[in-house]
Amino acid sequence: MEIAKSLQQTPSSYIREILAAASDKNVISLAGGLPDEKTFPIDLMKPTLETLSEMPEVFQYGATAGYTPLLNFLTDYFQLPDTHIAMACTGSQQGLDLIARAYVNPGDKVVMEAPSYLGAMQVFGLVQADIVTVPQTEFGPDIEALRTVFYEQSPKMFYAVPDFHNPTGVCWSLETRKQVAALCEQYNVALIEDAPYRELRFSGEAIPLVSDFCPQHSIVLRSFSKIASPGLRVGIVSGKRSYLEPLIKIKQGADLHSSVPMQALLLGLLKHDNFDYHIDTIRTLYKSRYETLYSELQDKLPEGCEIKPVDGGMFVWVTLPSCDTFKLAKELLKDGVAVVPSPVFYPQPEAAKAALRLNFTNATPTELAEAVSRLASGLAKAI
Amino acid sequence: MEIAKSLQQTPSSYIREILAAASDKNVISLAGGLPDEKTFPIDLMKPTLETLSEMPEVFQYGATAGYTPLLNFLTDYFQLPDTHIAMACTGSQQGLDLIARAYVNPGDKVVMEAPSYLGAMQVFGLVQADIVTVPQTEFGPDIEALRTVFYEQSPKMFYAVPDFHNPTGVCWSLETRKQVAALCEQYNVALIEDAPYRELRFSGEAIPLVSDFCPQHSIVLRSFSKIASPGLRVGIVSGKRSYLEPLIKIKQGADLHSSVPMQALLLGLLKHDNFDYHIDTIRTLYKSRYETLYSELQDKLPEGCEIKPVDGGMFVWVTLPSCDTFKLAKELLKDGVAVVPSPVFYPQPEAAKAALRLNFTNATPTELAEAVSRLASGLAKAI
Known part of the structure; x- marks a missing residue:
């Protein structure tokens, strides 16, 4: 075949x-x-692991968008604006795949920094996107190059890893974040902000997500693989409702929903006093x-x-x-x-x-x- | 967007x-x-649930094809031929999605019985397949109609639910199974055999999979949602290695792999004496x-x-x-x-x-x- x-x-x-x-x-x-x-944090997960057997509902088919108690918790935890919703995926990698499938036609332009995350290149390659790159400086993407690409090529989205970039480790400066957000709004480009390493800051001051400066023009991918466990395969995508609904529709066909016991386990972990x-x-x-x-x-x-x-x-x-x-x-x-x-x-x-x-x-x-x-x-x- | x-x-x-x-x-x-x-079977899962915390390896990133101890067990359990391999997916629904993405170009012909499983129509619709239907009799698909479609339209695959079909409940006769398998071999059409209800037989004699009569021309999708738990989201796809390798490649981009603790939980359940x-x-x-x-x-x-x-x-x-x-x-x-x-x-x-x-x-x-x-x-x- x-x-x-x-x-x-x-x-x-x-x-x-x-x-x-x-x-x-x-x-x-x-x-x-x-x-x-x-x-x-297996010790912190253990209490939930041992009570899953008293939660028969998590073993039934679940909602495509995710386990409601987890989504409710995360809406607060991430302080999502009222316009936004969250959905659970099989790792944030699946979130990225759903975004590509929901929005990218063959030949559509997607911007990335070069170098960039390999898994994103795979996903956008599968939908036959035309990947356009901008160089990366020590503060993040080269803003003038980005402006030129946005202006001249009208891309659909800009995929980025602003916190401790894979592979370079670069963390975008506050100023760059504001500039990128402004460009996304000005040129109506959706920012796909992939934040798997965000919680792994060990020096310097925490700075806002780029998406905090352009919440109506962005989708955020969050991972628990680095702070909880990759084996669970639970990642979270959030953004305005109209951005996320097509992802939920694709996910319905892609796998119906992600594992509910794993979502319940993650919720138990996030709520643990020692997390x-x-x-x-x-x-x-x-x-x-x-x-x-x-x-x-x-x-x-x-x-x-x-x-x-x-x-x-x-x-x-x-x-x-x-x-x-x-x-x-x-x-x-x-x-x-x-x-x-x-x-x-x-x-x-x-x-x-x-x-x-x-x-x-x-x-x-x-x-x-x-x-x-x-x-x-x-x-x-x-x- | x-x-x-x-x-x-x-x-x-x-x-x-x-x-x-x-x-x-x-x-x-x-x-x-x-x-x-x-x-x-939560009681039968409980012992494994309680020992997951002693299995740190299942919380790490896993192999894309699935948790090796589970795949090894299932290779025996399903008596797969030496030419075949199994892979674990986020429910058999994901297996179907991977098949569609790996093999179907827009406009490629995919045959189904009419009526047919809604989730399959969604998946093949997303890859813009040209879905061709054959009528269903009480013994399975109308063989002459199927032969005509295979001969005249050279479809890439035939998607079917031979055991207790969704929505009609029809179980294909042994004779129909052999005829369909022979047609798939003759016309080089891949049979996608979806078997989520196979274990739910409560009358009559068990009969072989259609794929048993055309193992080199088929991929089998197996579900544990009906006999174990849908919430786990673990389904199994099996077929010859060359058929499955492209699915594994797509899955790498789609979600890296499915939840490993859930695969370990399923393995514990399948091995339980009372299963x-x-x-x-x-x-x-x-x-x-x-x-x-x-x-x-x-x-x-x-x-x-x-x-x-x-x-x-x-x-x-x-x-x-x-x-x-x-x-x-x-x-x-x-x-x-x-x-x-x-x-x-x-x-x-x-x-x-x-x-x-x-x-x-x-x-x-x-x-x-x-x-x-x-x-x-x-x-x-x-x-």
Whole structure:
């Protein structure tokens, strides 16, 4: 049976190959984007796990938009405006897929920063969007480039990860947030704000969502994979009702609804008195791992390699002198360290600047130090 | 933001309106397709629910194809041939959606019986398939009509519910199964065999899947919503590896993977010593409810209305003298009984023969009897 044309255009996922190879015991993986399993708040989930058997209603078919007690709770928790609703998805990844399916026709223009999140490129690739990129600065997207794209190309939406961007770790400045919001309103472009790392801030002051400055022109995707557990697969999409209703309609066909016991479990966790303390613990842990990675990199990276500090998230981005980063990543794998080469994060891989993404959340300080040694000696050989 | 063209072509779901109205306390609903909440094997799930907190690995990101211990178990349980693999989805509904997205281009022909499952029409509608129908007899699809369609129109796939069809309750005969399988092989049409009601047989002998006669030309969708719990949202898709790999690739973008704790919970349930006994209990319960509904209908239906006995599943199909069944269903709702009118089950609603779908799994015998009284008096007025 011949596969659909939309799928034929999806490149095979090189990152999956790396992740597969990275499971070798002799390899230290900084390639994935996994939270540390030890941080999962299983103790805080246990009371709910044990009472699910007294909640037969969560085992029945549920509403497509999600488990009502969870949605009600989150409407308050996220302080959604009256015009807005929330819906639960099978991870925020599904929310993104629903947005693409509900709104994007083949050839419609979708703007992203370059580099950008691989999973978003897959999703928009499947609906055959015309992905247009703008460069990223240390404060967020290049505003003049964004204005030009909005003005000249009339895109339908702008997909962005403003908090601790995947892969670069950049956190958009307050000023950039306001400017992007104003541009979205001015040019009637919907902002798709993906915020999976937002709660993982370990330095600096919290700043508002970009969507807070353009609430009628945005959809927000929130994840609990990094602060609760990815295995649950519960993400939340919120936005004005007219934006969300088409997503609910698609979801009806896509899977009827997401697991209700998992939504009830998440609700129990969010309501637990110690949940805030739990997030603080994760932040402290990841901060110390980040600091280890960063200082090891500062000490050991060969000349010509550059890193910028981050205030949260899961990744550090190492820019390199021009080289074949795919070949480099394969060589590094042989040296016992897995990293992700920059081209996989670019819709036009040939336009990628040489860089590597390093994850710091799922390795111990000892592993991080050893990984950097292997990385540094591999880099010294290669560049 | 303008919605995608594919969604603009999806008709609004009248059945959702009926189901919403059916939640009124004064209405007895035979409209839904819900299992009885009291049948959920929560006692059998409880031991696993209580040990999930000792399985931190199920809270981490999982493999896109599903939780390996579950897939291994099911490969044996379903006695899959060596050429085949299984994958876990967010309900078998998602499996169907992935099949449509992986294989169907706009305008590709997909064959179904008419009437057919509404959720399948939604899914194939979203990918803008050209849905071609064949009539259904009491033994399954009209074989000569099917042969003609396969020969003249070269469809890509044939979607079917051979066991206790939704909405008619028809179970394909053994001979029809063999004939359909032979046609699929002869004309190289993939059979998409949707089997959510297969385990709900309460009369007659079990017969093989259609796919057992054409294993290299079929994909099977299996549900645990009717024998375990719909809320879990775990369905299984199986077929030859080359058929399934594109589905896994789409699922990677669609939601990364389905809930791992729910897959572990299902595995614990399937392995429970009392699970087979539990299924027997459900069969016995639904058989008695079916018998109540059927005998009440035989006694009370006005002349010109016809029913056929079923050997399992969840539905009875009442054919009526020609009338406006939408109007009838609305009138019946006022009389306190919710049913689903036949046109919603036809890709070309205007071609529908007048009929109503009645569900018997989620109402007590008393409710079933009262519902039939209301139905019969409503019908007597209308026709």
